[in-house]
Amino acid sequence: MPTNTLNGHTFTVDDEGFFTDPDQWSPELAADMAELIGTELDDAHMAPLEFMRSDAAEHGATPTLRRMHATGGFDIKELYRLYPGKPVKKMAWLAGLPKPTGCV
Amino acid sequence: MATIPDGFVMPDFGDPAPADNGTTPATATATAATATSTGPRRMAFICSKGNLDMAYPALIVGNAALTEGVEVLIFFTFWGLDMINTQVNDKxxxxxxxxxxxxxxxxxxxxxxxxxxxxxxxxxxxxxxxxxxxxxxxxxxxxxxxxPVPEFLDLLAASGAHLYACKLSYDMAKMIEADLHPAVEGVITAADFVELAEGAQIVFI
Structure with missing residues (x-):
């Protein structure tokens, strides 16, 4: 498995670059990673990431967009605005979680 | 945007590459020449069925496309019109x-x-x-x-999908505007849809 190093943080990833061990994540690392995709992690950006991490820790799977709305109470439009393009993948990556496997 | 370190493995989020690269114009031109459309990827679904099992494929694949940054249009025609008819789409x-x-x-x-x-x-x-x-x-x-289908339509609309009812089917089914799911943007002709779907990959269901 590839190992990434960013500003002194080291973490293992799968072939695509998603985390394989969520424990290697830290908010500081997430902020540095966000800069790589031109995003600044303010509170609004962090809230969904924190929900994803706690939900994944509890249920063992990266939550889907629908779950983030239905269970986390997040607004779908807002998530697309915060993370344009590929919101689910971007959030899963920044939250240090495996690639999402849910379909909806 | 910060520079990606050498050897750093990260997912392809499809975002435009930074312009300061300067080493890829040849590749970029080649890609543009082989694609039929130079804009972002688009998918247009034509939903013609009103059975529950045939309602889901476009909704599921369409939703997946939206989360992948693909623009999605859905045209509901013939029995597919039931998918956006609030009197029946939950049944x-x-x-x-x-x-x-x-x-x-x-x-x-x-x-x-x-x-x-x-x-x-x-x-x-x-x-x-x-x-x-x-x-x-x-x-x-x-x-x-x-x-369920009505909630799925809301999810798609919130994700930016464009939903249209087919005018011919709408007239044939004697449907009224009050029964259209609120996320539907309009009742349009087949020709209108063909125009809107320019450059899109078509999926007929």
Whole structure:
């Protein structure tokens, strides 16, 4: 498995670059990673990431967009605005979680 | 945007590459020349069926496309119009009749091997069978986190999908505007849709 190093943080990833061990994540690392995709992690950006991490820790799977709305109470439009393009993948990556496997 | 370190493995988020690169114009031109459209990827779904099992494919694939940054258009025509008719879209049905691929994983509990046996077509016509099959499918979809059709339309609309009703079908079904799901952007002709779908990959269901 590839190992990434960013500003002194080291973490293992799968072939695509998603985390394989969520424990290697830290908010500081997430902020540095966000800069790589031109995003600044303010509170609004962090809230969904924190929900994803706690939900994944509890249920063992990266939550889907629908779950983030239905269970986390997040607004779908807002998530697309915060993370344009590929919101689910971007959030899963920044939250240090495996690639999402849910379909909806 | 910060520079990606050498050897750093990260997913392709499809975002435009930074312009200061300066080493890729040749590749970029080659890609543009082979693609039919130079804009962002687009997918246009034509939903022509009103059975529950045929309503889901476009909704699921369309949703997946949206989360991948693909622009999505959906044109509801003929029986597919029921998917956006609020009087019926929460009551779409699934029938065993005419579906020879209908076999039930749960039957393995009765006798191993039975889960691969197609349900006899004659059973599909028994009173209550369609209601039972519909209920069963809805339960299975719910377990997988797949929302009911009306909620799914809201999810797609919030994700930026463009939904249209087919004018011919709308007139033929004598549908009224009050019954259209609120996320539907308009009742348009087939020609309008063809125009809107320029450069899109078409999926007919």
């Amino acid at each position: 779409l049905k699934f029938t065993v009749s005419g579906n020879t691929a209908m076999h039930m994983p749960d039957l393995a509990k009765v006798r191993p091997g039975l889960e691969y046996k197609a349900i006899p077509q004659a059973l599909g016509n028994l009173p209550g069978m369609t209601a039972y099959a519909t209920r069963h499918m809805k339960e299975e979809m719910d377990k997988l986190g797949v929302p």
